[in-house]
Amino acid sequence: MDDSGQGRPGTGGDDSPGGPPGRRPGAPRQPGPGGGILMGRPFGVPVYVAPSWFLVAALITWVFGGQLDRVLPELGRARYLVALFFAVAFYGSVLVHELAHTVAALRFKLPVRRIQLQFFGGVSEIEKESETPGREFVLAFVGPLLSLVLAGLFWLGLLAVRPGTVPSVLLAGLMLSNLLVAAFNLLPGLPLDGGRMLRAVVWKISGKPMTGTVAAAWVGRALAVAVLLGLPLLTHGGDIDSFGGTDSLTDALLAAVLAAIIWTGAGNSLRMARLREHLPGLRARTLTRRAVPVQAATPLSEALRRAGEAGARALVVVDAQGTPTAIVRETAIAGIPQHRRPWTETGTLAQELTDGMRLPADLAGEDLLEALRTTPASEYLVVEDTGEVYGVLSATDVERAFVAAMSRPAGP
Numbered sequence: 001m002d003d004s005g006q007g008r009p010g011t012g013g014d015d016s017p018g019g020p021p022g023r024r025p026g027a028p029r030q031p032g033p034g035g036g037i038l039m040g041r042p043f044g045v046p047v048y049v050a051p052s053w054f055l056v057a058a059l060i061t062w063v064f065g066g067q068l069d070r071v072l073p074e075l076g077r078a079r080y081l082v083a084l085f086f087a088v089a090f091y092g093s094v095l096v097h098e099l100a101h102t103v104a105a106l107r108f109k110l111p112v113r114r115i116q117l118q119f120f121g122g123v124s125e126i127e128k129e130s131e132t133p134g135r136e137f138v139l140a141f142v143g144p145l146l147s148l149v150l151a152g153l154f155w156l157g158l159l160a161v162r163p164g165t166v167p168s169v170l171l172a173g174l175m176l177s178n179l180l181v182a183a184f185n186l187l188p189g190l191p192l193d194g195g196r197m198l199r200a201v202v203w204k205i206s207g208k209p210m211t212g213t214v215a216a217a218w219v220g221r222a223l224a225v226a227v228l229l230g231l232p233l234l235t236h237g238g239d240i241d242s243f244g245g246t247d248s249l250t251d252a253l254l255a256a257v258l259a260a261i262i263w264t265g266a267g268n269s270l271r272m273a274r275l276r277e278h279l280p281g282l283r284a285r286t287l288t289r290r291a292v293p294v295q296a297a298t299p300l301s302e303a304l305r306r307a308g309e310a311g312a313r314a315l316v317v318v319d320a321q322g323t324p325t326a327i328v329r330e331t332a333i334a335g336i337p338q339h340r341r342p343w344t345e346t347g348t349l350a351q352e353l354t355d356g357m358r359l360p361a362d363l364a365g366e367d368l369l370e371a372l373r374t375t376p377a378s379e380y381l382v383v384e385d386t387g388e389v390y391g392v393l394s395a396t397d398v399e400r401a402f403v404a405a406m407s408r409p410a411g412p
Contacts, residue, residue, distance in 0.1 A: 036116065045102050045112045052119035053091065060087040064173065071169060086170055090177050091117055093150050097181065098122045100146040104139045120261065121181070128366060129276060133203040133212070140196035147182035151175050189220030191265030213273035220266030228259035276366075282401055283364040288382045288391035289313040293322065296347025300336060303328070303346045314392035316381065317350045326350035327357070327379045327392055351377065358383055361390040372398060 036050035065083035068075060075082065098115045101124040105112050113125040130136035154175035161167045185193040195216040203212035232251045291314035294303040303315050315328035332349035351357075356375025361382050363371060372380070372395060382390040 036118070042099060043102060043106060045106075045115055047095065047115045048117070050116055050118035053117050056119055057084070057087040057091070060090065068169065072164075072166065075166070082166055082170065086173055089170070089174055091122075093147065093174065093178050094122045094181065096150060097143045097147050097185075098124045100142040101126070101139060104142045108135050108139065110139075120258070127370075129209070130200075133200040133209075136203065137197050137200035140193040140200065143193050144182040144185045147178045147185070151178035151182065154178065187223055188216070189223040189262065189266065190216040190269040191220060191262065192223075195220050195266075195269075210273050210277055213269055217266040217270045217273075220269070221263055224259040224263035224266065227262060228255050231255035231258070279365040279369075281364075282368055282398070283362075284359055284368055284382050284393055285361045285364075285390070287397045287401055288361065288393045289397070291316045291389065291392045293318040293324070293389070294328075294346050295320075296326075296345060296350070298346045299342050300333065300344040300346050300349065301341040304333070304341070312391075314379070314394075315346060315350075316389060316392060317347050324353060324381055324389055326352045327381055329378055330394065330396075331378065351379070353381055357381055359393060360385065368398070369402075 036048040036053070039047045039049055041047070061080055061083040063083075064086050065080040068079040068082060072079065094117060095115070098117075102112045102115060105124070105126045108130065110130070111127045113127055115124050116122060126139075130139055151174075154171045158168060158171040158175060161171065186197075187194045188198040189195040190199065190213070198219060199209075199212035199216040201212070202215045203209045206212065232255050290310070290312040292303075292307045292310050292312045293316050294306065296317050307313070307315060314330070315333075316324050317326040317328060319325050326347065328346055328350045336344050336349070354375065356371070357377050357380050359368075359371055359380045359382050361384050376395075378395055380393040380395070382393050384390050
C-alpha cells in the first residue's frame with residue numbers, strides 16, 4: 001500500500017505543516033524514534049526503513065516461502081532465502097513508486113522531507129500543497145503509473161524465462177504484487193493516490209480544494225467500510241458458509257487493519273485541509289508584540305517600567321547606535337524576583353540575535369511556520385522591509401494561534 005502527499009498522512013501517520021497540536025510549531029523536525037534506518041538519499045531525499053518493515057518482510061518471507069514449497073518443493077529450506085529476496089524486491093518496487101511521487105514533487109518545486117518504507121507500504125512526506133488541481137492529479141498518478149510500468153517489465157521478463165523455475169516464480173509474484181499496488185492505490189478515496197486524483201478533479205470542477213478534500217475523504221471512509229466488510233467475502237468467493245477457520249480470522253484481521261488505516265487517513269486529510277484553509281490567517285504582523293529598545297546595562301526594573309508606559313510586552317536590547325542585538329526572553333524575566341530586578345541588567349536575560357531570528361513582518365501561513373522550524377527559538381525579532389523594528393514574535397503566541405486555527409470549523 002502507498003500513500004504520499006503534500007504534508008498529509010501516509011499509510012503510516014500524519015504530518016502537518018506546523019506539526020500536530022501540542023507540538024510547538026517552531027520545534028525542529030527530526031525523524032524521531034519512528035524514522036527507522038537511513039538507507040540513502042536519492043535526489044537528496046532521505047529514505048528510511050521503519051522497524052515495522054522487518055515484521056512485514058518476515059511475514060512475506062514466511063507466506064511466500066510456503067507457496068514456493070507447493071510449486072518448487074525441490075528447493076527445501078532454500079525457499080525462504082528466495083522468499084526473502086522477493087520481500088526485498090517487492091519493497092524495492094514500493095520505493096520506486098514513492099520515488100515517482102518524489103521526483104514529481106521536486107519537479108513542481110515542492111520540498112520532500114523524507115521517504116519512509118513501513119508497514120503496508122511507504123509514504124513520501126511532501127511538505128507543501130500543490131498549487132493547481134492539475135499538478136495534484138499528476139503528483140498522485142505517477143506512483144500507480146510507475147507500479148504499472150514495473151508490472152509490465154516483470155511480465156516481459158516472465159516471457160523470457162523458462163516456466164517452473166525460481167526466476168519465473170519471482171517475476172510472476174512481482175508482476176502480480178505491483179498490479180495489486182497500482183490497483184489498490186487507484187481506488188478513489190483518500191488517503192490513497194486515487195483519492196488525491198478524485199480530489200483534484202472535484203477541485204478543478206468546484207474551484208475549491210477544500211470541496212475536493214471533503215468529497216475524496218468521505219469516499220475514502222466508504223472504501224474503509226467496504227474493505228472491512230467486503231475483503232473477507234472476496235477472499236472466500238462470497239461463500240459465507242466457508243467462514244470460521246484460521247484463514248477466515250486472518251482475512252478478517254487484515255481487512256480490519258486496512259480499513260482502520262484508510263479511515264484514519266481520510267480523517268487526517270480532512271483535518272489537514274481544515275488547517276491549511278486557516279493557515280493564511282496566521283500572520284507574523286498580527287501576532288507580534290510591541291517592543292521597546294533598551295541598553296544591555298539598563299536595570300530590568302527600569303526596562304519593564306518603560307515597557308509599561310509604552311504599552312509594550314517585549315524588550316529588545318540595542319547597541320549604542322540603536323541596532324538590535326538581542327531579545328530579552330520572557331521566561332527569563334519571569335524567573336527574576338521583584339526585589340532583584342533593580343540590580344539585574346537586562347542584557348543578562350537576553351538571547352543574542354541570529355539571522356534566522358529576524359523575520360519579515362509580512363511572513364504568514366506555512367512560510368511563517370517553516371521559518372520557526374528552521375531556527376527554533378522562544379522569541380523572534382520582526383522587522384519591516386526597511387529594516388525598522390516592528391516588534392517581537394513569541395513562539396508561544398504562534399502556538400496558541402495555531403491551535404485556535406485547528407479548532408475553528410472549515411468551509412465546505
